[in-house]
Amino acid sequence: MINRVLQALQEPESYDEDVKEIKLIQTHISFVFLTGDYVYKIKKPVNFGFLDFTSLEKRKFYCEEEMRVNKAIAGEIYLGVMPIVETSEGRIKVNDTGRVVEYAVKMIQLPQSAIMSNLLKENNVYKKDVVEIAKLVADFHSTANRGEEISKYGSYEQIMANWTQNFEQTENLTGEYLDKEKYLELKDRVINFMDSNRELFERRVREGKIRECHGDLHSGNIFIVRRPGKLYKPGIYIFDAIEFFKGFSCSDILADIAFLSMDLEFNGRDYLDKSFVDAYFKFSDEEKLENLLDFYKCYRAFVRMKVTGFMLFDENVDEEEKIKIRGLVKKYFELAGKYATLL
Structure with a gap:
């Protein structure tokens, strides 16, 4: 399922807002999709001992934890945890109705030049x-x-x-x-x-x-x-x-x-x-x-x-x-x- 999600999130029609260009960045624990206005961050299903993202339930929990710890210092750019679903038509969509297959932390995208x-x-x-x-x-x-x-x-x-x-x-x-x-x-x-x-x-x-x-x-x-x-x-x-x-x-x-x-x-x-x-x-x-x-x-x-x-x-x-x-x-x-x- 993760491969279907990754493929879908590189297609503009998978999002619930107007998206023209998508860039995927990977870290050792995350897939990060930059859509121009927003960032969608998905946790990789990995277990390194000190972290365990191997189940959907755990990934949801740590997405919520990421929101909690970052809201305190960067609340303006952290927008929420978005469900990624498989619709009744079998399409993968962000923040839609259907069977939840993944979760993403949604953030406002800031310019990389400002890092x-x-x-x-x-x-x-x-x-x-x-x-x-x-x-x-x-x-x-x-x-x-x-x-x-x-x-x-x-x-x-x-x-x-x-x-x-x-x-x-x-x-x-x-x-x-x-x-x-x-x-x-x-x-x-x-x-x-x-x-x-x-x-x-x-x-x-x-x-x-x-x-x-x-x-x-x-x-x-x-x-x-x-x-x-x-x-x-x-x-x-x-x-x-x-x-x-x-x-x-x-x-x-x-x-x-x-x-x-x-x-x-x-x-x-x-x-x-x-x-x-x-x-x-x-x-x-x-x-x-x-x-x-x-x-x-x-x-x-x-x-x-x-x-x-x-x-x-x-x-x-x-x-x-x-x-x-x-x-x-x-x-x-x-x-x-x-x-x-x-x-």
């Missing part, structure tokens, strides 16, 4: 932009869900387990791709910081600083729209918050902002990073724990290194692409190492 990662390459992101982003994130964090079930993800034990897994999954990069001595030095600094600051992690839990956050807050998930469109206004739109795994979305609020902070520095925009962080602490009235922020920036850079490094062992990635990947792995590692020296 922050693209604007950074053009040197077209300014202090006022990151200050506005900081305000949005601070407001989002202030009302984000918290509680006992969420707090456990920020515990000393859980964070140490995360780092242990990170080290186990990247040890094979040492030697050929990473300097082993620097790798071990980073590892020692991280573990020493955690052991020396166990009370700090426990205090963050007690004070309710562990919340259901965005979880994937980087420049590729932010639109900075300068001009109005038919369905949207100029402004900042932060999208694609993680809905499928609490272990990714639930964290210390500083771990959430650490992702974008690290990303800005990775892109050579240290001055924007400083403006973003300073503005966040101003708007949130949070304690400015720079050491803890550096710790989480180290974590974010290391995880990006790890995930990027996985592609070095993917047989479907050609050698030319792997040369670029090696460069990214090294750059993320060096950035993680820099943060580690500050701990």
